[in-house]
Amino acid sequence: MGDELTLQGLHDLAEGAAVLGTGGGGDPYIGRLLVERELAEGRRVRIIGADELPDDALVLPSSMMGAPTVFVEKLPSGGGNVAAFRALEEHLGRRAYAVMPTECGGLNSMIPLMLGAQLDLPVVDADGMGRAFPELQMQTFGVLGVSGSPMAIASDHGDTCIIDAGDNKRMEQMARALTIQMGGASYISDYPMDTAEVRRTSVHGTLSLCRDIGRTLREARAAHTDPFDALTAMLADTIYSLGVVLFRGKVVDVERRTVDGFARGKALLQAVEDPDDVLEITFQNEHLVARRNGRVIAIVPDLICTLATDTGAPVPTESLAYGQRLTVYAISTPPIMRTPDALACFGPAGFGLTDPYTPLEDLLPVS
Amino acid sequence: MGDELTLQGLHDLAEGAAVLGTGGGGDPYIGRLLVERELAEGRRVRIIGADELPDDALVLPSSMMGAPTVFVEKLPSGGGNVAAFRALEEHLGRRAYAVMPTECGGLNSMIPLMLGAQLDLPVVDADGMGRAFPELQMQTFGVLGVSGSPMAIASDHGDTCIIDAGDNKRMEQMARALTIQMGGASYISDYPMDTAEVRRTSVHGTLSLCRDIGRTLREARAAHTDPFDALTAMLADTIYSLGVVLFRGKVVDVERRTVDGFARGKALLQAVEDPDDVLEITFQNEHLVARRNGRVIAIVPDLICTLATDTGAPVPTESLAYGQRLTVYAISTPPIMRTPDALACFGPAGFGLTDPYTPLEDLLPVS
Numbered sequence: 001m002g003d004e005l006t007l008q009g010l011h012d013l014a015e016g017a018a019v020l021g022t023g024g025g026g027d028p029y030i031g032r033l034l035v036e037r038e039l040a041e042g043r044r045v046r047i048i049g050a051d052e053l054p055d056d057a058l059v060l061p062s063s064m065m066g067a068p069t070v071f072v073e074k075l076p077s078g079g080g081n082v083a084a085f086r087a088l089e090e091h092l093g094r095r096a097y098a099v100m101p102t103e104c105g106g107l108n109s110m111i112p113l114m115l116g117a118q119l120d121l122p123v124v125d126a127d128g129m130g131r132a133f134p135e136l137q138m139q140t141f142g143v144l145g146v147s148g149s150p151m152a153i154a155s156d157h158g159d160t161c162i163i164d165a166g167d168n169k170r171m172e173q174m175a176r177a178l179t180i181q182m183g184g185a186s187y188i189s190d191y192p193m194d195t196a197e198v199r200r201t202s203v204h205g206t207l208s209l210c211r212d213i214g215r216t217l218r219e220a221r222a223a224h225t226d227p228f229d230a231l232t233a234m235l236a237d238t239i240y241s242l243g244v245v246l247f248r249g250k251v252v253d254v255e256r257r258t259v260d261g262f263a264r265g266k267a268l269l270q271a272v273e274d275p276d277d278v279l280e281i282t283f284q285n286e287h288l289v290a291r292r293n294g295r296v297i298a299i300v301p302d303l304i305c306t307l308a309t310d311t312g313a314p315v316p317t318e319s320l321a322y323g324q325r326l327t328v329y330a331i332s333t334p335p336i337m338r339t340p341d342a343l344a345c346f347g348p349a350g351f352g353l354t355d356p357y358t359p360l361e362d363l364l365p366v367s
Numbered sequence: 368m369g370d371e372l373t374l375q376g377l378h379d380l381a382e383g384a385a386v387l388g389t390g391g392g393g394d395p396y397i398g399r400l401l402v403e404r405e406l407a408e409g410r411r412v413r414i415i416g417a418d419e420l421p422d423d424a425l426v427l428p429s430s431m432m433g434a435p436t437v438f439v440e441k442l443p444s445g446g447g448n449v450a451a452f453r454a455l456e457e458h459l460g461r462r463a464y465a466v467m468p469t470e471c472g473g474l475n476s477m478i479p480l481m482l483g484a485q486l487d488l489p490v491v492d493a494d495g496m497g498r499a500f501p502e503l504q505m506q507t508f509g510v511l512g513v514s515g516s517p518m519a520i521a522s523d524h525g526d527t528c529i530i531d532a533g534d535n536k537r538m539e540q541m542a543r544a545l546t547i548q549m550g551g552a553s554y555i556s557d558y559p560m561d562t563a564e565v566r567r568t569s570v571h572g573t574l575s576l577c578r579d580i581g582r583t584l585r586e587a588r589a590a591h592t593d594p595f596d597a598l599t600a601m602l603a604d605t606i607y608s609l610g611v612v613l614f615r616g617k618v619v620d621v622e623r624r625t626v627d628g629f630a631r632g633k634a635l636l637q638a639v640e641d642p643d644d645v646l647e648i649t650f651q652n653e654h655l656v657a658r659r660n661g662r663v664i665a666i667v668p669d670l671i672c673t674l675a676t677d678t679g680a681p682v683p684t685e686s687l688a689y690g691q692r693l694t695v696y697a698i699s700t701p702p703i704m705r706t707p708d709a710l711a712c713f714g715p716a717g718f719g720l721t722d723p724y725t726p727l728e729d730l731l732p733v734s
Binding site for chain 2: 087091157158159160161162163164165166167170171173174177178180181182
């Protein structure tokens with residue numbers, strides 16, 4: 001990528017990020033507005049590959065923490081991310097060379113772009129999930145040995161904390177408790193890394209991929225071709241390799257609670273042609289498992305995306321509503337996310353699910 | 368005081384601290400053992416007056432945070448307080464000259480003595496409450512303008528956090544949430560102060576006073592004289608001035624829950640001679656208000672102490688039990704704790720009580 005993000009590129013990236021956000025990671029519209037404001041004020045977003053980093057760079061990820069249901073009511077301020085980023089720099093006694101995302105998501109892919117524009121720092125084209133996950137320890141960074149600590153967390157009131165936990169799961173628990181105290185949403189900077197760690201532990205090229213997904217959907221709409229076919233064709237040449245339509249139906253029930261700092265719940269879809277054919281999706285901020293008539297047909301960390309049937313536009317969990325026509329689209333997660341250590345961290349067991357992990361391609365009906 | 372604490376002095380101090388702990392501040396037996404271990408290993412406790420500090424000293428208070436009901440089951444480790452103290456020093460980029468207590472209490476008066484012995488630092492003979500209170504913002508330090516932040520908090524797992532809040536009440540809320548995550552008990556160092564701030568904002572001489580209270584009770588027991596009369600005579604010459612027996616009875620009911628990180632509840636006492644004469648004490652870690660037959664007869668920040676009727680030994684809230692013979696003894700709080708700003712912070716309204724503050728001496732029956 002290596003060059004400046006255009007307004008069109010930003011729109012594409014925001015939409016693609018919400019697709020890979022698998023229902024979580026925040027609303028793409030809110031996130032996009034934060035970056036649009038920066039571009040409108042003459043600042044610029046520079047995206048660079050991990051291979052373009054100097055060898056001695058310090059890279060700090062930046063994101064928001066909390067339930068997406070809260071972000072809708074409490075719009076993010078720009079200052080919180082700067083406060084967390086600067087607090088971590090100060091604690092480390094070093095300036096960062098670049099910022100990077102921790103996950104793909106409508107909001108959390110945008111936060112590092114906003115911060116990069118505000119602080120005039122490049123944004124690394126990589127992240128720690130290649131999708132969105134609800135908890136901080138669920139990152140390839142940690143799976144591959146990087147400590148999430150020290151991390152910084154900031155509130156809308158200008159309060160900051162530095163957490164130094166010996167374990168990334170305990171870091172998550174402490175940061176979650178603080179986020180709840182901070183009003184359900186907070187600004188964080190965690191997993192400080194050097195160049196070698198970024199190159200070794202991250203999912204590469206995900207910002208470019210988000211932009212490509214968004215462009216593919218936009219071009220399909222303009223050409224009046226099927227957006228899902230276009231998406232499947234495009235993904236075939238990426239590290240994700242497989243994208244497939246799992247189900248088409250309408251939302252007939254949504255159960256959603258904001259509890260323990262997460263948006264937890266279930267959505268039930270009914271096939272348009274056959275009311276007895278139902279799909280149930282369970283989510284914790286992100287979609288975790290899809291069961292068709294009781295049988296698991298896709299499960300975390302493979303991606304379960306809820307997209308509008310007419311346009312392919314991603315619909316986040318906090319926007320799921322009765323009557324929506326949705327296409328449930330699954331994407332196989334990249335190999336770095338399917339190792340035994342990775343599955344122990346963010347496979348089904350990491351979410352308390354008793355279903356085993358079965359790769360998406362093994363769950364597909366033989367056609 | 369200025370000299371080394373003896374084993375006898377330690378025993379007296381622990382008992383006196385539990386008296387001023389007004390039911391909270393932790394168990395004096397557990398706290399005493401922590402310091403006894405240090406003395407047994409040849410380390411020493413040096414107590415100095417605030418007037419003996421060099422003008423440019425950095426003083427860091429040290430204490431435990433959490434519900435006393437938890438401390439009983441989860442004994443404090445020495446390492447946690449050192450970790451919090453060192454984390455705050457590191458954050459400030461400066462070594463402390465001395466440690467000091469934040470409150471009087473069976474456990475929290477002992478923690479700084481233990482730390483002083485471990486780190487070979489003097490302990491300042493002063494604190495921020497002159498009694499115990501359940502929340503971190505409830506300190507004369509903060510009432511008189513000192514920021515509680517930055518503060519350090521450590522867990523038994525070796526995790527540490529630095530909290531930098533713009534407001535002492537928000538600092539309390541964040542630290543409380545972390546303490547709950549840390550298992551209900553944590554080790555903290557807060558309100559970093561210079562010499563001038565210590566001198567201006569603290570309640571002076573409270574360690575000496577605790578030791579004098581303990582010695583008075585011990586000597587009364589040895590002489591077979593009334594410990595409460597002896598206490599009243601001794602307090603007359605201190606900044607507390609008034610000590611008075613409010614009620615003698617037995618415990619007939621205790622309602623106690625560990626909720627939101629606090630031990631909350633009520634105790635009901637019945638007069639030995641007259642079963643219709645009852646006293647109800649409401650507590651949040653510490654005793655907040657005493658109502659005799661429905662009428663308030665003592666209220667926070669005046670001190671309400673539950674002492675064993677036969678010995679005068681303090682009985683903390685977590686040890687209250689059916690059938691105990693208790694004497695409820697009240698002590699008027701020093702003038703620095705009765706200013707309008709002080710009452711706004713830790714008077715009845717600070718605890719959500721609707722009763723107004725009335726000084727102890729105005730509530731006494733004219734005799």
